[in-house]
Amino acid sequence: MAFRHLACALGDDAVLGPGSDLSAYEDPYSFGMTEEFRASGAVLPRSVEEVQAVLAIANQHGVPLWTISLGRNLGYGGAAPRVSGSIVLDLRRLNRILEVNEEHAYALVEPGVSFFDLYEHIRERGLRLWISSPALGWGSVVGNALERGVGRTPYGDHAAQICGLEVVLANGDVVRTGMGALPCANTWQLFKGGYGPSLDGLFMQSNFGVVTKMGLWLMPQPQGLMSCLVRFQKESDLAAAVDALGPLRRQEVIQSNAQVGSILHQVVGRYPRARWYDGPGAIPDPVLEQIRQDLGLEWWSLRFALYGEENMLDARFEIVRRAFSMIRGAEILCQKHVASGADGLYAWELEGAAAHDAGVPSVSSLDVVKFRGEDGGHLDFSPIIAPTGREAVRAYRHVMARAREHGIDYVGSFTAGVRHLRHVFMIVYDKRDAEQKRGAADLFGILVKEMGQEGIGEYRAHLAFMDLIRGEYCFNDHAIRRFSETLKDALDPNGILSPGKQGIWPRTFRTERSP
């Protein structure tokens, strides 16, 4: 019935009902729990009015929707819904770039706009703006920012660049946040505050509404860029590397997310594991050392870039160089790119690491899963850690030890924000190997629990672990969950919007919570 109503309201071509090919809405990197996260169909509205129509029908039928922008949340479940039987509310057709303002350096986009789309739009017009793309550029700008994704430019904390949302609430009401609530205001994308409570954050990693427009600050293109690589020769250099980074990030000498990657982090996406090892368990240390020598890799590889006019680049570099020169054996390599004209450095003039550092989107990192063969998948464990060498080493040792026990390779990186480290441990597996997949899931669950007990929590999670992780955030007998669910019930009494997302369940579906 719901599907028939949806087709009546939006047209047949906007609805994928039972019997349709729904493979696009399965988790591409499923690890054996696929049955639990299976959509019953999908609906693809073309406008805010059609989103409203979908919500009205979902309310009428009590059918849960699962909202996606482009559904590229890889490693976290892709486009699949938390509750089986949900209809995916697929926003890919809301794909307009409504405004790119060069003077004030912002964009207003719909959820169907990918990083490639936005980049091409800017490139075609020759605008002096840089975007900040995450590792994969085919995803949604809106979806990525709302899920707190990161990129490599100074605007790489994507959630922090959000300025003003348009949201359709479960009851169909359309809200504009911040200055967007003031008709005719030209400051919707300029001032985050607005008047009264700040509401943008409510819609991050959230099921409180359907975001249909998002303002995003873009980077005015700088005059210059210096791509930097610091090579560390010893496993034990992790502590020194992170300790050197801390003050440089806090003082914003380094203005962007700096990433420290392990040996295998440098190998995945370039070579298959089988080239060196095909035995049981994780790659043993001697083999790891062999890989390192074969490829001339460092133990830890630190990548970041500096931005600004040439005199600023030189000043920043001098401070950075001094900091890393204190670490024995550390080698710093830099490449400077300075604009020839006064317009600044166009991103499309750059290549390789520099293009990456300028936020140019690519899909090169898609190949990371081929580390475990053509049918590889990955699951990302993403805890937030205090930015000190001691804490990084503590997390690294813990993860490494448990990974070994489960026969899983350590492919890890630490991304340094201004005051935190985001440790991403990528569990890569062969999707055809049931044992590997079970091992991945087991390891993940153990890490969440053990590290949670030490006060380390994840910032994002695969569908299968949303409840588990939510459960770790249990101060005052789960006060944050109680609070969030009070809001949820007030805003979405029928519980139609993405029930279970990040462990927030509406009253109507609360029994579905994982024990």
Add this chain to the structure above:
Amino acid sequence: MAFRHLACALGDDAVLGPGSDLSAYEDPYSFGMTEEFRASGAVLPRSVEEVQAVLAIANQHGVPLWTISLGRNLGYGGAAPRVSGSIVLDLRRLNRILEVNEEHAYALVEPGVSFFDLYEHIRERGLRLWISSPALGWGSVVGNALERGVGRTPYGDHAAQICGLEVVLANGDVVRTGMGALPCANTWQLFKGGYGPSLDGLFMQSNFGVVTKMGLWLMPQPQGLMSCLVRFQKESDLAAAVDALGPLRRQEVIQSNAQVGSILHQVVGRYPRARWYDGPGAIPDPVLEQIRQDLGLEWWSLRFALYGEENMLDARFEIVRRAFSMIRGAEILCQKHVASGADGLYAWELEGAAAHDAGVPSVSSLDVVKFRGEDGGHLDFSPIIAPTGREAVRAYRHVMARAREHGIDYVGSFTAGVRHLRHVFMIVYDKRDAEQKRGAADLFGILVKEMGQEGIGEYRAHLAFMDLIRGEYCFNDHAIRRFSETLKDALDPNGILSPGKQGIWPRTFRTERSP
């Protein structure tokens, strides 16, 4: 009855009931509507548990509370409640500095902590951290940040430095946001995101809960500081000044709030108006010119500072100098302060403008109201404007013209954030002069309405204008108000917490909304 219960629960000394001196809870700069904003008493809890007890009693009696931190919201109503008869929930006794972390550069404070308190704490311990104080340092760090106050350092967008809150909800539940929901986490003040929706923003300019602890990022003290003043000689230079500032702020060459002040903005706080003019109406142009010549003032005065190591200061200054040298007649004056040792520049080693630029608190600006005599008051009109010369001039001309018509002097400034201007027009009046006060209120109401029609809205407001301004944010038939009040009713069904704040009314008090 409520007072008796409060005294039973908290002790007599924690309650000011009927008959007590409640002058501390009156608007010190009241402009003739005092009767409407009169507290019936106050309660001063000492702990979170006592806050919970107060809320329980208020719920039981259906008595509205009006939460203040230190109540120094001058120009916006001070400590006075929106609804007469409210009991002021005065949090001054929650005044612990729970942590100041030098390594990670943050503080965790309670609402009763003033900028002076925090500064002295840091100074006594010799910590290498700077705070960012607003114009008046006696106010609450928590209250100011939640109300979106600003200071002059690179951390001067105080709301943007908030990282993690503890909030007591109307039902007494205690919630910790972000990583604070994870027991034992050492990242509560390090990562703003947490897991799931970001909730900190909900409690800004809000009546959704009582904030009892707040994390705030502090600035690692830099090696150097350059205090800069740019003097503009012509009234028409405003456009060029703002246009030059825009790119410098967006590119973060200038890292902090830069303030452009009018002639009288430079005079208030230093001299009484009567020294030059005591006639009817606003100070006429020839007198304004006389003042300018007498004091050797510029038409517009731009103040900001640069921060960092000496090579960074020099690089920044070179770019800034180049930008302003394009403006005819503009004169740039700078004073550089560089630390003698590797510890960086201690704020307490600085004086005058440099101390201000280093966030050192003071109360020197208290005297601004003496511009209209010993019994002066002020009311601040604070619209948000796009950061272009054209928009600044449009706002300036509009405000100036209407101010003249009402016989009110233009005391104005434009503070340049990264992508917006905050225009603060300070209406200074003699509190003993009923006509001046009426004129101030009339002018304010006219400006809100007229500028609102042009898409310009205020970020903050005096009690008397909260509903008026809320009404201007009316997109989709007041969707933002409807949304906010849905949350309000869910979180505070009895409507006990600060009803009417920023125009958000609980169901139980909705009839009190100004027409």
